[in-house]
Amino acid sequence: MSHSSTTDHDVCIIGSGAGGGPVAYELARAGYDVVVLEKGKWLTEKEYFKDEMACCIKESYLADKRTEPHVVETEKGDGWRVRKTSESGWNLWNGNVVGGSSNFMSGFFHRLKPVDFRLLSEFGPIDGAEMADWPITYDDLEPYYDKVERIIGVSGKVVAHKFQEPRSSKDFPYPPTREHPLAAMIDAACKKIGTTAIPLPRAILSRPDHGRRACEYSGYCGGLGCASGAKGSSRAALLDRAVASGHCTVLPQSHVKRITSDGSGRITGVEYVDRDGKARRIDARIYVVACQAIETARLLLNSTGPKYPRGLANRSGLVGKHLMFAGGGAGSGRIDYADFDERTATLLRDNGPFINRTIHDHYIIDDPDFGARAKGGVIDFVHLHPNPIGRAYGRVTKGDRLRWGSELKRDLEGYFRGGRYIKIEAFCDWLPNPDSFVRLDPAVRDRYGMPVARARFGFHVRNLQVGWYLAAKGAEVLRAMGAKNVVSFASGSPPTNLVAGTCRFGDDPEKSVLDADCRSHEVENLYITDGSFMPNAGSAPFTWTIYANAFRVADRIIAALGGRPDDTART
Amino acid sequence: MRRRTFLLFTTGFAVMGPTAARDLPGVALLPDAALGIDDHHWRVIDRTMDHLFPDERNAPGAGAAHATAWLHNGLRMPEVDDAHRRFIGEGAIDLERLSREQEKKSFLELTTARREAVLRQLELRPGGKAWLQELLRYILEALLSDPVYGGNPGGTGWAWLEHRPGFPRPPKEKRYFLL
Numbered sequence: 001m002s003h004s005s006t007t008d009h010d011v012c013i014i015g016s017g018a019g020g021g022p023v024a025y026e027l028a029r030a031g032y033d034v035v036v037l038e039k040g041k042w043l044t045e046k047e048y049f050k051d052e053m054a055c056c057i058k059e060s061y062l063a064d065k066r067t068e069p070h071v072v073e074t075e076k077g078d079g080w081r082v083r084k085t086s087e088s089g090w091n092l093w094n095g096n097v098v099g100g101s102s103n104f105m106s107g108f109f110h111r112l113k114p115v116d117f118r119l120l121s122e123f124g125p126i127d128g129a130e131m132a133d134w135p136i137t138y139d140d141l142e143p144y145y146d147k148v149e150r151i152i153g154v155s156g157k158v159v160a161h162k163f164q165e166p167r168s169s170k171d172f173p174y175p176p177t178r179e180h181p182l183a184a185m186i187d188a189a190c191k192k193i194g195t196t197a198i199p200l201p202r203a204i205l206s207r208p209d210h211g212r213r214a215c216e217y218s219g220y221c222g223g224l225g226c227a228s229g230a231k232g233s234s235r236a237a238l239l240d241r242a243v244a245s246g247h248c249t250v251l252p253q254s255h256v257k258r259i260t261s262d263g264s265g266r267i268t269g270v271e272y273v274d275r276d277g278k279a280r281r282i283d284a285r286i287y288v289v290a291c292q293a294i295e296t297a298r299l300l301l302n303s304t305g306p307k308y309p310r311g312l313a314n315r316s317g318l319v320g321k322h323l324m325f326a327g328g329g330a331g332s333g334r335i336d337y338a339d340f341d342e343r344t345a346t347l348l349r350d351n352g353p354f355i356n357r358t359i360h361d362h363y364i365i366d367d368p369d370f371g372a373r374a375k376g377g378v379i380d381f382v383h384l385h386p387n388p389i390g391r392a393y394g395r396v397t398k399g400d401r402l403r404w405g406s407e408l409k410r411d412l413e414g415y416f417r418g419g420r421y422i423k424i425e426a427f428c429d430w431l432p433n434p435d436s437f438v439r440l441d442p443a444v445r446d447r448y449g450m451p452v453a454r455a456r457f458g459f460h461v462r463n464l465q466v467g468w469y470l471a472a473k474g475a476e477v478l479r480a481m482g483a484k485n486v487v488s489f490a491s492g493s494p495p496t497n498l499v500a501g502t503c504r505f506g507d508d509p510e511k512s513v514l515d516a517d518c519r520s521h522e523v524e525n526l527y528i529t530d531g532s533f534m535p536n537a538g539s540a541p542f543t544w545t546i547y548a549n550a551f552r553v554a555d556r557i558i559a560a561l562g563g564r565p566d567d568t569a570r571t
Numbered sequence: 572m573r574r575r576t577f578l579l580f581t582t583g584f585a586v587m588g589p590t591a592a593r594d595l596p597g598v599a600l601l602p603d604a605a606l607g608i609d610d611h612h613w614r615v616i617d618r619t620m621d622h623l624f625p626d627e628r629n630a631p632g633a634g635a636a637h638a639t640a641w642l643h644n645g646l647r648m649p650e651v652d653d654a655h656r657r658f659i660g661e662g663a664i665d666l667e668r669l670s671r672e673q674e675k676k677s678f679l680e681l682t683t684a685r686r687e688a689v690l691r692q693l694e695l696r697p698g699g700k701a702w703l704q705e706l707l708r709y710i711l712e713a714l715l716s717d718p719v720y721g722g723n724p725g726g727t728g729w730a731w732l733e734h735r736p737g738f739p740r741p742p743k744e745k746r747y748f749l750l
Contacts, residue, residue, distance in 0.1 A: 043750065049739055049741035049745060050736065051717055051740070052715075052717070053712075053716050053717065053746070053747050054741065054746075054747035058748075060747040066652070218739075220737030227738075349733075349735075351735050386735075386737070388734045389712055392711045392732075396707050396711075402704060404622075404624065404703070404707060405623065405687070409624070409627070409630050409632075413732065416732035
């Protein structure tokens with residue numbers, strides 16, 4: 001489609017992950033001219049290997065935190081301990097490559113449930129939490145959850161249960177991925193204790209489609225790039241096809257420093273540094289920011305203009321507020337091979353197939369032992385990440401002392417050879433609260449000379465209560481299946497790979513940054529499509545919701561640009 | 572150091588093996604003087620690694636994993652800062668000093684039992700535990716990383732722990748520093 005315009009592109013998208021990919025895909029396939037700016041490299045299936053040095057020891061897919069640090073504030077006594085990430089174990093980057101962190105997700109895919117869209121109405125206010133209902137309902141988003149199943153590729157099986165979300169299609173378009181024998185053991189244990197484990201949907205193709213191969217069950221999935229294309233990353237599932245449409249240009253290694261605006265308040269362009277270190281500028285009719293919640297807030301705050309002295313889209317002062325993560329608890333238990341016959345033990349040793357079990361029975365907790373009726377969450381059962389260096393290094397410390405010599409070696413033999421660990425991941429709301437936010441650090445700047453994001457990680461005590469409750473429920477299952485060394489716990493330390501909030505959407509411009517279409521209340525040509533829009537992030541991993549919402553917003557942008565031509569190729 | 576130089580070094584290391592080393596087990600080339608660690612203290616580090624993770628008949632140790640060479644090569648990588656290089660070198664100096672103070676001998680001359688005693692004393696000193704923990708980290712990297720990086724020869728560490736690597740595994744030209 002040709003548009004008469006003096007701008008370089010119809011749409012400029014900053015960030016290529018789960019928030020940016022759907023917009024690029026839909027707009028390009030509708031014939032609009034799209035450019036995507038991504039600060040990382042463009043790696044493909046040919047560059048992703050099962051290499052612990054690359055993914056995890058050297059963090060090769062992340063920006064260098066020595067030159068691009070963040071600053072974190074964590075609770076210490078009555079105050080806050082402030083540290084640069086380059087001087088601590090924190091790293092707030094999650095995937096600086098084309099496709100963003102969706103390349104490295106495990107793809108445990110959950111929809112939010114209708115209740116998540118109206119937590120304030122359903123449960124009332126919570127002291128110390130800043131709750132708000134969503135300006136849209138589950139029904140508004142459902143068609144897009146369905147679309148994600150087909151376009152990103154979600155495998156699974158629908159099983160009736162009391163918290164099953166309403167669905168417009170009967171079942172998943174792809175059958176479940178292969179299951180590890182532990183799945184049947186979890187099912188049996190749940191039956192024994194009167195709870196229900198259901199298949200956990202995955203953003204992983206169980207059969208080839210869309211030019212992507214099916215899962216090859218290498219045993220190395222979460223945290224690593226996918227070499228088969230089965231994992232539904234934004235790159236494999238969306239951007240490759242957007243580029244193939246002929247209407248989308250992806251500019252890798254292009255770091256956006258700021259967005260400029262004029263006296264009328266309209267965005268006039270984007271300033272970025274290209275792969276050769278040259279300062280560049282680009283403009284478009286519409287701008288979409290999707291850099292993940294922390295970096296999105298930072299970019300807006302760094303983008304002051306004549307009409308935006310506090311930062312772009314920040315008249316309300318709410319940009320950066322309500323930072324959220326996936327709250328919850330965790331745990332593990334161990335199945336000893338010696339407790340099984342040789343044939344079963346051999347099957348249990350197999351790394352490849354997935355456990356893929358989740359419990360939703362406690363999505364709402366109605367248990368007098370817990371207290372008043374409250375929002376709960378899901379409990380996923382997953383394999384431990386197999387990376388041997390990281391696992392072995394975790395055995396080096398015992399209490400206050402180090403293990404070494406034959407003591408360490410015998411421990412490693414038992415740990416690696418003697419059994420398999422099952423991990424519990426329990427998810428609850430990270431309640432938005434006044435002590436969880438992002439702002440610009442007053443002193444620290446990155447390699448481009450721009451102030452870096454400073455994030456405070458305050459948590460609400462309810463996170464811990466619900467997290468402990470759910471993790472303990474998961475531990476009951478592990479004990480019922482005969483697992484040993486079962487532990488469960490909750491923590492206020494945020495899992496920084498699942499980040500949301502900072503640009504909440506809503507109907508009231510005084511209480512939200514974005515409107516119901518995820519367009520800035522005050523900047524006419526600005527949309528935000530990563531997890532920043534969420535007033536609460538659900539009690540489950542929320543990547544599916546980010547994808548679905550970005551598809552929804554893409555429809556709104558297409559409408560704003562003049563609509564979709566009748567001859568648009570459809571999926 | 573430029574990446575190509577490192578590539579040649581690791582390739583040489585992998586091909587030549589420890590027999591080409593001067594007298595540092597596992598080091599194919601002379602220690603890089605730019606790292607600021609002299610030969611004597613490289614030997615102290617090498618002996619420490621052997622003690623922390625000894626070679627056994629059915630269980631590879633630091634020697635079999637080429638851990639000293641791994642550490643040496645790792646310290647030469649461009650992403651490693653000088654403060655870390657100094658930390659490793661100064662840790663060896665502290666250990667040798669402690670040994671001479673406590674045992675009146677070089678760490679290299681101690682029996683296994685006395686090495687253990689000195690290392691446990693070092694663990695309690697400021698920075699001592701962190702230094703030992705770093706050496707253990709390097710040992711485990713050498714033992715359990717993909718053999719394409721020059722450690723874990725023939726997958727000996729994986730075989731010992733019955734660990735199944737994923738696939739596809741990285742080829743030489745796609746090691747992390749070449750991506």
